[in-house]
Amino acid sequence: MAIEVRIPTILRSYTGxxxxxxxxxxxxxxxxxxxxxRHAGLKARLVxxxxxxxxxxxxYVNDEDVRFxxxxxxxxxxxxxxxxLPAVAGGAFxxxxxxxxxxxxxxxxxxxxxxxxxxxAR
Amino acid sequence: xxxxxxxxxxxxGTPLVxxxxxxxxxPDGAPPVRLWAKLEDRNPTGSIKDRAALFMVRAxxxxxxxxxxxxxxxxxxxxxxxxxxxxxKLRGYRLVCVMPENVSTExxxxxxxxxAEIIFSPAAGGSNQAVATAxxxxxxxxxxxxxxxxxxxxxxxxHYETTGPELLHDLPTITHFVxxxxxxxxxxxxxxxxxxxxxxxxxxxxxxxxxxxxYGLRNIDExxxxxxxxxxxxTRRFSVGTRDAVLRTRQLVEVEGIxxxxxxxxxxxxxxxxxxxxxxxxxxxxxxxxxxxxGWKYLSTGAYGGTLADAEDALEGQLWA
Numbered sequence: 001m002a003i004e005v006r007i008p009t010i011l012r013s014y015t016g017x018x019x020x021x022x023x024x025x026x027x028x029x030x031x032x033x034x035x036x037x038r039h040a041g042l043k044a045r046l047v048x049x050x051x052x053x054x055x056x057x058x059x060y061v062n063d064e065d066v067r068f069x070x071x072x073x074x075x076x077x078x079x080x081x082x083x084x085l086p087a088v089a090g091g092a093f094x095x096x097x098x099x100x101x102x103x104x105x106x107x108x109x110x111x112x113x114x115x116x117x118x119x120x121a122r
Numbered sequence: 123x124x125x126x127x128x129x130x131x132x133x134x135g136t137p138l139v140x141x142x143x144x145x146x147x148x149p150d151g152a153p154p155v156r157l158w159a160k161l162e163d164r165n166p167t168g169s170i171k172d173r174a175a176l177f178m179v180r181a182x183x184x185x186x187x188x189x190x191x192x193x194x195x196x197x198x199x200x201x202x203x204x205x206x207x208x209x210x211k212l213r214g215y216r217l218v219c220v221m222p223e224n225v226s227t228e229x230x231x232x233x234x235x236x237x238a239e240i241i242f243s244p245a246a247g248g249s250n251q252a253v254a255t256a257x258x259x260x261x262x263x264x265x266x267x268x269x270x271x272x273x274x275x276x277x278x279x280x281h282y283e284t285t286g287p288e289l290l291h292d293l294p295t296i297t298h299f300v301x302x303x304x305x306x307x308x309x310x311x312x313x314x315x316x317x318x319x320x321x322x323x324x325x326x327x328x329x330x331x332x333x334x335x336x337y338g339l340r341n342i343d344e345x346x347x348x349x350x351x352x353x354x355x356x357t358r359r360f361s362v363g364t365r366d367a368v369l370r371t372r373q374l375v376e377v378e379g380i381x382x383x384x385x386x387x388x389x390x391x392x393x394x395x396x397x398x399x400x401x402x403x404x405x406x407x408x409x410x411x412x413x414x415x416x417g418w419k420y421l422s423t424g425a426y427g428g429t430l431a432d433a434e435d436a437l438e439g440q441l442w443a
Contacts, residue, residue, distance in 0.1 A: 063360055065360070067353060067359070068358045
């Protein structure tokens, strides 16, 4: 069973630079295990030690977010297309900048600051 | 209602129009599946962001965070800046927008026309440069007020108190609500309201999937998820690529005469997906989706004409939603 998987630029060091790789599995979890057998280390970048998808990674099966399809238990079929992307809010420019200011203001202890932003590191 | 005391009072109350030509045909005897467009381009500055801008400014006034003559700082290259510029003008504030220098000239002209001041961050360097510029400005002007739409509850509340009730009033038989996922304010506010009132309502998100250039340098260990975002409000979330968004944007104007921006095309793509699914399953569906803004501001991209491949190239590397 072949499933096409699109790899974001930031993770292509695990796939020898390949933009698209093929894998197999009845579920997303199976697929990632299969991919990891040939692209060691890839799975650990996507799945936490407790077995959940990393917060800032989005995975889509045929353009639909797997978090609403059972996450790692999402069912896959032959011919499905899986896309892995970093989480980016719409209006990414504004958000990146706004979040930075909010953090800065919070750090400066400004009383009129916006709420702290979730630019969290692992 | 057709008379208002001021432009700010004319915010919201937008029409909901049926799309008989784009709605899928159902087999004889099967329950109807209908698409409905909420025309948010009919707001005072031409986008859904007027609702959030007005609510955020009012909330800041009530909380004492904004006083007459204050300066609002907004890092934006989008509609929120235009909406805030209008609200700030009418409520007596100064607005400073930080934006990348490679945004379209329409946006710059619109913002200046509404009275906003613009500080450009160098295009080279992308978000990292934008962050650096924004931090520097905030450090130099600690008294400027940032409304921070990504974490401002008044953004979502605007939709809980206005967009949601309007939809339910106009379409009591609503089964699906489809909108874009950016700050997440529209989906969180409208979605929560409809979940409170309509049993089994489906709240569907359409998020733009940009060209590779946009994601290129993005690290997956640190990302941006707006504080307003609560995944439990949604039932599904679609990622829509540039080509599909352009295709649907063109279809909307060609078939139904609605001239919209590309984020609306992405939303329509998701709306059609759930509508066709309902047809396949033989279920009744009234799918309402958001028309975020008109297409005027995006004409200079050239993506309304030519082949889809040309349009895709024209939008490559751009944050089109």
